[in-house]
Amino acid sequence: MAAYQTLEVASQGPVLHIRLNRPEVRNAFNGTVVEELQAAFAAADADANARVVVLSGNGKSFSAGADLAWMTEQADLPVAENQRSAERMARMFLAIARCKKPVVARIHGHALGGGTGLTAAVDMAFCTEDCLFGLTEVKLGIVPAVISPFVMQKIGAGRARTLFLTGERFDGREAQRIGLVQRAVPEGELDATVQKAVNELLAAGPAAVASAKNLIVAVDGLSLEDAIPVTSKWIAQLRSTPEAKEGFAAFLGKRTPGWMS
Ligand code: COA
Numbered sequence: 001m002a003a004y005q006t007l008e009v010a011s012q013g014p015v016l017h018i019r020l021n022r023p024e025v026r027n028a029f030n031g032t033v034v035e036e037l038q039a040a041f042a043a044a045d046a047d048a049n050a051r052v053v054v055l056s057g058n059g060k061s062f063s064a065g066a067d068l069a070w071m072t073e074q075a076d077l078p079v080a081e082n083q084r085s086a087e088r089m090a091r092m093f094l095a096i097a098r099c100k101k102p103v104v105a106r107i108h109g110h111a112l113g114g115g116t117g118l119t120a121a122v123d124m125a126f127c128t129e130d131c132l133f134g135l136t137e138v139k140l141g142i143v144p145a146v147i148s149p150f151v152m153q154k155i156g157a158g159r160a161r162t163l164f165l166t167g168e169r170f171d172g173r174e175a176q177r178i179g180l181v182q183r184a185v186p187e188g189e190l191d192a193t194v195q196k197a198v199n200e201l202l203a204a205g206p207a208a209v210a211s212a213k214n215l216i217v218a219v220d221g222l223s224l225e226d227a228i229p230v231t232s233k234w235i236a237q238l239r240s241t242p243e244a245k246e247g248f249a250a251f252l253g254k255r256t257p258g259w260m261s
Helices: 031-046 068-075 079-097 114-121 136-140 148-155 157-166 172-177 187-202 206-219 224-238 242-252
Strands: 007-012 015-020 052-057 103-107 110-112 124-128 132-134 169-171 183-185
Touching: 007 031, 015 031, 031 079, 052 187, 068 079, 079 114, 103 114, 103 187, 110 114, 114 132, 114 148, 124 172, 124 187, 132 172, 136 157, 148 157, 169 172, 172 183, 183 187, 206 224, 206 242
Parallel strands: 015 052, 052 103, 103 124, 110 132, 124 183
Antiparallel strands: 007 015, 132 169
16 A cells, blocks of 8 residues: 555555544645545545545544645745646545545544535545534635535535635534534544444445446436436446346345345
């Protein structure tokens, strides 16, 4: 497994754990983190043994977002280079959102700025009830630009309006209420809650899970009429795959499917 400076990456059976590992700056991300997250998620895509990715952070907080010392350095770069650096960050979020494996985030402490962005980019996020989120960028004189599409896709433009404009912090319970996370739980229940979600994902057909992720991208924004040719072709192809045949046979034969053994 590749050695990283700012991440801890470890496999546990079919689960690939990617842990942000700059606890001294609350897992704020600089250019190295951006590069390494991009690489780690590309490796997850290519890892035939990995069926679920769990993203978490070491130390007191999940992530304090962009490293402000690094942001200051980027601001001093020539315009084109400054923009390329921002685009690399945007592509890192995209690599997470488009990871071929389902991505589950375990959020504790703080998830501010880009930390909230990471929470939005994953498929499912679980957090402690009292952890704090916030699109705090305006408090620093900037905006949550590259993360805006990920956050808006998850919570909607209406909710984003208040949160982007005020930069107010909000807790895990509120994050659950607005749909940023699936569930906020007491701290002692966080690991078991994440594990339960991972188990649900592992009980599903691996190719079906990947296909479900692509389906959402393909159908999002289509009218009900325009969706019909897309969705009918989709299920026609999927139900004839070896995995679907195994799933149907396992159900009808009252046994567990092969991917669970
Ligand atoms: N960029 C760079 N350094 C950061 C950072 C960031 N986003 N967030 C925290 N740090 C550094 C602090 O400067 C501090 O460094 P020091 O030990 O050299 O003084 C260290 O991390 C610990 O931070 P501290 O504030 O003492 O920890 P805390 O646990 O009390 O609070 C936070 C954690 C996340 C609430 C707080 O650090 C914070 O508000 N950070 C900024 C978050 C933010 O607005 N992010 C948006 C970026 S666009």
